[in-house]
Amino acid sequence: MTGIAGTALAAARGTTTAALATAAVGTVLTSIAGWLLTRARSRRRELLRLRGVLRGDGA
Secondary structure, three states, rough: OOHHHHHHHHHHHOOOHHHHHHHHHHHHHHHHHHHHHHHHHHHHHHHHHHHHHHHHHOO
């Protein structure tokens, strides 16, 4: 969210195109990293659940 706000502020101030592009790329990369982290956590939970089922824990 901070990256989006920073990009919007830079655009409102009329900051150079290069700075806007850098801010936009940073926002996109941060969003992708957050999505990948969420996906990895979800996958880990599923693997732990499957391990519990296979061991007979019923978790």
